[in-house]
Amino acid sequence: MCNCILTTEKRFKEELSLKNENYKDIKIQYANFENKMIGLKDGKVRFLIPINIEGTKLSKKGKEVKVKKTEYLMTDYCPFCGDELVEESVVNE
Numbered sequence: 001m002c003n004c005i006l007t008t009e010k011r012f013k014e015e016l017s018l019k020n021e022n023y024k025d026i027k028i029q030y031a032n033f034e035n036k037m038i039g040l041k042d043g044k045v046r047f048l049i050p051i052n053i054e055g056t057k058l059s060k061k062g063k064e065v066k067v068k069k070t071e072y073l074m075t076d077y078c079p080f081c082g083d084e085l086v087e088e089s090v091v092n093e
């Protein structure tokens with residue numbers, strides 16, 4: 001398994017203030033991807049892709065009300081190098 005997600009964060013933290021003028025006078029403490037998830041069981045780093053759900057449902061009084069929710073899809077492959085992030089046995093659990 002690759003380590004692209006963590007190394008990309010590390011590179012950003014180290015190089016951003018050197019390469020981007022907007023960050024020249026900023027001492028960066030963290031550079032972390034927003035939807036990163038570290039598996040509690042396997043310690044593997046994955047991305048969660050949010051998917052916004054909008055719809056309607058009937059209230060107890062029978063009135064149609066709007067519903068908004070967000071669900072997350074978990075990535076199985078690294079978006080940087082294409083390596084599989086999840087082994088077959090983990091996917092099927």
Ligand SMILES: [Zn+2]
Nearest residue numbers: 002004078081
């Ligand atoms: Zn990778």
